[in-house]
Amino acid sequence: MRNVLKAGCLFGLSAFLWLNPAAIEAVDPEVLIPRVPEDQMAEARSWKNPYPATPENIEKGEAIFFGKGFCVTCHGKDGKGLNIEGLRGKLPRNFTDGEWQAARADGELLWILKNGSKGTAMAPFIPLVLTEDEAWHVLLYVRSLGKK
Numbered sequence: 001m002r003n004v005l006k007a008g009c010l011f012g013l014s015a016f017l018w019l020n021p022a023a024i025e026a027v028d029p030e031v032l033i034p035r036v037p038e039d040q041m042a043e044a045r046s047w048k049n050p051y052p053a054t055p056e057n058i059e060k061g062e063a064i065f066f067g068k069g070f071c072v073t074c075h076g077k078d079g080k081g082l083n084i085e086g087l088r089g090k091l092p093r094n095f096t097d098g099e100w101q102a103a104r105a106d107g108e109l110l111w112i113l114k115n116g117s118k119g120t121a122m123a124p125f126i127p128l129v130l131t132e133d134e135a136w137h138v139l140l141y142v143r144s145l146g147k148k
C-alpha cells in the first residue's frame with residue numbers, strides 16, 4: 001500500500017513538473033527516494049564522518065574521485081553525472097543537486113559506498129577499492145560539489 005502511495009505521489013509530481021515549463025530543469029524526484037533499506041537506515045544515519053571538511057581533506061577526496069576511486073568515469077569531471085551508453089539501471093547521481101544533497105545523511109552515502117545501489121551501475125567500493133577512511137574523504141569532496 002505504501003508503495004502504491006509513493007508511486008502515486010511520484011506520478012503526481014512528475015505530472016506537475018511536466019506541466020510546469022519553469023520546472024523542466026528541476027530534479028528528478030526519483031533520486032530523492034532513500035537508497036538505504038528502511039531496516040538499516042537508523043544505523044546508517046548514525047555513522048558520522050570523522051574527518052572535518054578542511055581544504056586538505058577535500059583535496060585528498062578529490063584525488064580519490066579522479067584517481068583510484070575512478071568516480072569521475074560515471075559521475076563526470078563536474079560531478080553532474082554522465083549519460084554513458086550501455087550503463088544499466090539509473091543515471092549516475094548529479095552531486096551538484098542541492099535538493100539531493102540535503103535529502104541524504106553522510107552515513108547514507110557511506111552505506112552506498114559499502115553496498116552499492118542495487119540494480120544500478122553504482123557498485124560497492126569498500127573494501128575492495130577504497131578503505132573506509134578513503135571513502136569518508138571522497139565523500140567530503142562529493143559534499144563540496146553541492147556547495148558550488
Ligand code: HEC
Nearest residue numbers: 035069070071074090091092093109112117120121122138
Ligand atoms: C560505473 C559507474 C559508476 C562509478 C564508477 C561510480 N558511480 Fe556512484 N553512482 C552511479 C550510478 C548509476 C548511481 C545512481 C544509483 C541510484 O540512482 O540508485 C550512483 C550513485 C552514487 C551516489 C548516490 C547514492 C544516493 O544515496 O543517492 C553516491 C554517493 C555515489 N554514487 C558515489 C560514488 C563515488 C564516491 C564513486 C567513486 C568512489 C562512485 N560513485 C563511482 C554510477 C557510478
